[in-house]
Amino acid sequence: MAIQYLALSTMIVLYSLMFLGGYISAAGLGLTCPEWPLCPNGIMPSEEYLIEWIHRLAAATTGTLVIATMVASFLNKRADQKIKITSTLATIFVITQITLGALVIDTKLHAVLVAIHLGIGILLFSVVLLTTLFAFRISSKSIETKV
Ligand code: HEM
Numbered sequence: 001m002a003i004q005y006l007a008l009s010t011m012i013v014l015y016s017l018m019f020l021g022g023y024i025s026a027a028g029l030g031l032t033c034p035e036w037p038l039c040p041n042g043i044m045p046s047e048e049y050l051i052e053w054i055h056r057l058a059a060a061t062t063g064t065l066v067i068a069t070m071v072a073s074f075l076n077k078r079a080d081q082k083i084k085i086t087s088t089l090a091t092i093f094v095i096t097q098i099t100l101g102a103l104v105i106d107t108k109l110h111a112v113l114v115a116i117h118l119g120i121g122i123l124l125f126s127v128v129l130l131t132t133l134f135a136f137r138i139s140s141k142s143i144e145t146k147v
Pocket residue numbers: 017018019020021022023024025026028029030031036055056059062063094097098099100101102104105109114115117118121124
């Protein structure tokens with residue numbers, strides 16, 4: 001997949017994940033699935049834990065896409081230093097964020113950790129947005145050189 005579409009897909013999945021996180025928090029559903037990494041009934045979804053299950057699945061998908069974007073930026077010959085930096089920062093933030101998600105559950109939604117979880121989510125979104133903009137710039141440059 002071209003790097004710009006990979007980065008864009010990452011941003012869309014991340015946005016949906018953050019939207020869902022906001023809903024979980026506001027609806028007081030944060031501890032419906034009290035275990036980590038899986039819910040009490042294992043890997044399969046169930047009605048009881050569905051929203052939390054989707055949040056975790058979306059987090060795993062986001063993590064995979066963020067890492068894939070970073071690898072693609074290092075392999076792309078036209079990629080400059082900026083996209084390599086933002087995609088590496090995104091990888092650091094996504095790993096921190098997933099670890100923090102586990103701590104949020106372990107500490108039964110400690111307020112400070114939930115606030116940091118939101119803060120890192122915003123930082124993550126910012127660097128993924130920059131990565132997407134840089135990726136589209138790479139693709140437009142390659143069209144210009146062909147013309
Ligand atoms: C890339 C990964 C993730 C992102 C971007 C993310 C993002 C968010 C956001 C934006 C919120 C709303 C916070 C608020 O409104 O205060 C949230 C809530 C939450 N997240 Fe995540 N999350 C991620 C991964 C995880 C993981 C792996 C877990 C682990 C189970 C998790 C557990 C939670 C919980 C329990 C809440 C609700 C907290 C509450 O009830 O106040 N998150 N997440």
